[in-house]
Amino acid sequence: MESLPTTKSERRWRSKPLHTSKPSLLMALFSCIAWLYVAGRLWQDAENRMLLADLLKKNAGQRPRVLSVDDKLAVLGCKDLERRIVEAEMDLTLAKSQGYLKNHLQQSGSSSSRILAVIGVYTGFGSRLKRNVFRGSWMPRGDALKKLEERGVVIRFVIGRSANRGDSLDRNINVENRSTKDFFILEGHEEAEEELPKKAKFFFSTAVQTWNADFYVKVDDNIDLDLEGLIELLERRRDQNSSYIGCMKSGDVVAEEGKPWYEPEWWKFGDEKSYFRHASGSLLILSKSLAQYVYINSASLKVYAHDDISIGSWMMGLQATYIDDNRFCCGSIRQDKVCSLA
Numbered sequence: 001m002e003s004l005p006t007t008k009s010e011r012r013w014r015s016k017p018l019h020t021s022k023p024s025l026l027m028a029l030f031s032c033i034a035w036l037y038v039a040g041r042l043w044q045d046a047e048n049r050m051l052l053a054d055l056l057k058k059n060a061g062q063r064p065r066v067l068s069v070d071d072k073l074a075v076l077g078c079k080d081l082e083r084r085i086v087e088a089e090m091d092l093t094l095a096k097s098q099g100y101l102k103n104h105l106q107q108s109g110s111s112s113s114r115i116l117a118v119i120g121v122y123t124g125f126g127s128r129l130k131r132n133v134f135r136g137s138w139m140p141r142g143d144a145l146k147k148l149e150e151r152g153v154v155i156r157f158v159i160g161r162s163a164n165r166g167d168s169l170d171r172n173i174n175v176e177n178r179s180t181k182d183f184f185i186l187e188g189h190e191e192a193e194e195e196l197p198k199k200a201k202f203f204f205s206t207a208v209q210t211w212n213a214d215f216y217v218k219v220d221d222n223i224d225l226d227l228e229g230l231i232e233l234l235e236r237r238r239d240q241n242s243s244y245i246g247c248m249k250s251g252d253v254v255a256e257e258g259k260p261w262y263e264p265e266w267w268k269f270g271d272e273k274s275y276f277r278h279a280s281g282s283l284l285i286l287s288k289s290l291a292q293y294v295y296i297n298s299a300s301l302k303v304y305a306h307d308d309i310s311i312g313s314w315m316m317g318l319q320a321t322y323i324d325d326n327r328f329c330c331g332s333i334r335q336d337k338v339c340s341l342a
Helices: 008-014 022-058 069-097 128-135 143-150 168-180 193-210 227-236 288-296 307-316
Strands: 115-122 153-161 183-190 213-219 223-225 243-252 274-287 321-324 339-341
Touching: 115 193, 115 227, 128 168, 143 153, 153 193, 168 183, 183 193, 193 213, 193 288, 193 307, 213 227, 213 288, 223 274, 274 288, 274 307, 274 339, 288 307
Parallel strands: 115 153, 115 213, 153 183, 243 321
Antiparallel strands: 213 274, 223 339, 243 274
């Protein structure tokens, strides 16, 4: 038989059911979560310390060592070599500006090495018919070309190389040149319509290294030339330095893409969008000092969409003498002009 409670307090305790409060359960849950989080972090930190210890062991032999005296001298030697290279480049630029060119030292006092003009006729891979027409009209061939050079005038067809070096286009030019010996091949230039402004830089830079001439003439392959008239005109201007000669013109800048003569950098030409004064690209002439300037600074000279605009922009910042001669306006009706549209 079950015994009865002996005291009031015992009876009161047994009469109430056993309940755990909700705050106590929540505290217990949070305590478990916090314990798990701390335990996880401790385990992760221990793992990271083990990885770092392994990396330190592997890289112990690759720690940067203290520079020795010899190492410091080597570093100083590199700095000194770098300084001397910069000085050599400055000396080279100065030498170029004073006339010491790639293939020979200029002999300003030697009349035997000095010629009147180098005439470069721009041509392309598909212009063989035009070249044959020129050779049969105003441009001498064979022995006549050599005799003209004895007079101090060199004429060459100017062309670059194909984008696919050594292909049939290049081979055909090589074969033609071996027969006629009247080409000036720009090995570093890619012959393409969109590369014409760069062709001007290559032509003047390469020509001034190859021939010591008073003038360098650029001629398009769509004009006929009065060669004797040109020679006579250049003879009279032989002693004029820094001459920029041609049919000077200006004109509107074409800002609408897709139109002929479109200029991608039209916004650089101001609100009126008009070109500065420049020599027409059909026939223009630079004196020796100006051609040398193009050669010396070719790496930094800006080109625009058209070669005559590009050349005109190079002349703008120089003390060049602009000579506007209507006889170089190939489309004019003057009787004594030296060129005409073909």
